[in-house]
Amino acid sequence: MSGAVSRPGADSPALSVVVPMYNEATNAIALYDRLHAVLEATGERWELICVNDGSRDETLMVLTALHQRDTRVRVIDLARNFGKEVALSAGLDHASGDAVIPIDADLQDPPELIPELLRCWKEGAEVVNATRRSRDGESWFKKTTANLFYYVLEKVTRIPIPRNTGDFRLISRPALQALQRMPERSRFMKGMFAWVGFRQATVLFDRAPRHTGATKWNYWRLWNLALEGVTSFSSLPLRIWSYLGLGVAIFAFLYMMFLMVRTLIFGIDVPGYASLMVVVLFIGGIQLIGLGVLGEYLARIFEEVKARPLYVVRERLGFSQDAVDHAETLPGR
Ligand code: UDP
Ligand code: MG
Numbered sequence: 294m295s296g297a298v299s300r301p302g303a304d305s306p307a308l309s310v311v312v313p314m315y316n317e318a319t320n321a322i323a324l325y326d327r328l329h330a331v332l333e334a335t336g337e338r339w340e341l342i343c344v345n346d347g348s349r350d351e352t353l354m355v356l357t358a359l360h361q362r363d364t365r366v367r368v369i370d371l372a373r374n375f376g377k378e379v380a381l382s383a384g385l386d387h388a389s390g391d392a393v394i395p396i397d398a399d400l401q402d403p404p405e406l407i408p409e410l411l412r413c414w415k416e417g418a419e420v421v422n423a424t425r426r427s428r429d430g431e432s433w434f435k436k437t438t439a440n441l442f443y444y445v446l447e448k449v450t451r452i453p454i455p456r457n458t459g460d461f462r463l464i465s466r467p468a469l470q471a472l473q474r475m476p477e478r479s480r481f482m483k484g485m486f487a488w489v490g491f492r493q494a495t496v497l498f499d500r501a502p503r504h505t506g507a508t509k510w511n512y513w514r515l516w517n518l519a520l521e522g523v524t525s526f527s528s529l530p531l532r533i534w535s536y537l538g539l540g541v542a543i544f545a546f547l548y549m550m551f552l553m554v555r556t557l558i559f560g561i562d563v564p565g566y567a568s569l570m571v572v573v574l575f576i577g578g579i580q581l582i583g584l585g586v587l588g589e590y591l592a593r594i595f596e597e598v599k600a601r602p603l604y605v606v607r608e609r610l611g612f613s614q615d616a617v618d619h620a621e622t623l624p625g626r
Contacts, residue, residue: 305613306365308332308339308411309390313380317398318351319505324398325359325366331404335411341366343398344384347374360610367611375604378480381460383604386473386620387612393469395460400504402461409496410463418494420486421463422455426497438512442519446484450526454487455495462486476625478596478603481518481525488526524589531590534583541579602626 310328314321325341332339343366345353359366369383381395392414396402406423413421428436443456460482464472471489510518523530556562603626609617620626 305389305615306338306340307391308335308337309342309388309393310339310407311342311344311381311384311388311393311395312398313344313346313377313384313395314348314352314356314398315346315374315377315380316348316350316352316506318348318355320398320400321352321355321359323504324400324404325363327400327404328396328407329363331407335408337411339365340388340390342369342384342387343367344369344371344380346371346377346380357610364611368609369606369612370608370610372605372607378482379604381482382480383606383620385464385469386623386626387609387616388469389613389616389619391466393464393466395462395464397459397461399506399508401500401502402459403498403501406461406496406498407463413494413496414463414465416494417492418463419465419491420468420489420493422458422486422493422495423461423498424455424495425457425459425500427499428457438515442522446519446522446526449523449529450484452484452487452526454484454522454526455493458483458495460486465491467491473623476603476623477525478601478625479521479525479593480603481522484522484526520589524593528590530586534586537579537583541576600625 310332312324317324321343328341332341343356343359345356345368353368353370356366356368360368367387369387371380371383375383385393385395392411394407394410396404402423410421410423428439431439439457443454446454464486468486468489468491471491472485475485475488
């Protein structure tokens with residue numbers, strides 16, 4: 294990828310705000326209004342890229358109307374629901390700003406923080422993370438599981454993934470270009486943002502509750518996101534089995550010696566049903582877990598090997614030919 298291709302025309306905006314949207318018709322206008330106020334105040338040229346991720350409501354209609362009112366609102370309509378991480382990637386691929394800011398559509402990430410992100414960027418940071426100051430208002434269970442997740446992730450991956458940081462951040466063009474060279478289909482964006490490195494800065498903020506609508510995340514989806522995070526950035530779960538197997542085998546050998554000696558000295562003692570049962574079930578369980586872990590990785594390898602395009606665009610509104618050409622030549626798209 295040459296630098297020349299990825300810096301579109303001279304009239305390209307300095308700021309690109311990218312929003313993945315799934316059933317966000319009721320939030321789109323409010324989001325636009327708040328972003329508009331903030332972005333105009335920065336005095337920079339800006340664009341707002343809204344990715345309609347196969348919404349089942351009027352999101353696309355609302356976005357089309359917004360685009361007609363203000364052509365800086367650019368719309369990518371995906372052919373179906375591809376999920377948030379892919380929708381966000383589609384938006385990032387089409388962004389032509391020197392700084393790109395992904396943000397959620399539900400106004401949980403305050404647009405008013407953008408000037409602060411810009412300030413850090415202008416002071417030299419290449420990635421500015423927006424980190425939640427606290428997780429007040431969340432259940433004890435959610436906080437504990439989130440903490441546990443970050444703890445495990447830190448231990449098994451060697452990339453420092455910032456805690457309590459969503460997709461809301463500022464990415465400068467060099468970092469974005471690095472990100473765009475990652476063709477994988479398992480897209481754990483938090484990890485990918487961290488993986489590319491660059492000079493990072495952090496800005497703290499308080500996360501608001503959703504403006505309207507409901508979250509798409511339940512514990513099952515969060516669990517799968519956690520799996521995605523670990524499997525995308527670590528092979529430790531795969532490699533651990535040799536050691537676990539070795540440990541169990543050594544223990545079994547020692548126990549066998551003990552049983553032999555005991556039998557030789559005290560003779561055969563028949564009762565042993567419970568201990569046998571325990572051993573059989575334990576080993577069976579361990580083996581199944583090992584197979585399951587293999588399956589997790591195998592399924593992901595299968596996804597990658599098929600090398601399907603990351604997303605399919607039905608329609609684009611308001612993009613320059615340069616931006617479209619650039620997006621279509623990225624690896625794995
Ligand atoms: N989203 C998306 N595709 C999906 C699910 C969600 O584009 O399949 C978008 C959604 O519209 C929102 C953002 O991703 O802009 C975050 O979603 P949500 O608010 O449900 O997540 P939470 O804030 O609860 O983590
Ligand atoms: Mg949300």
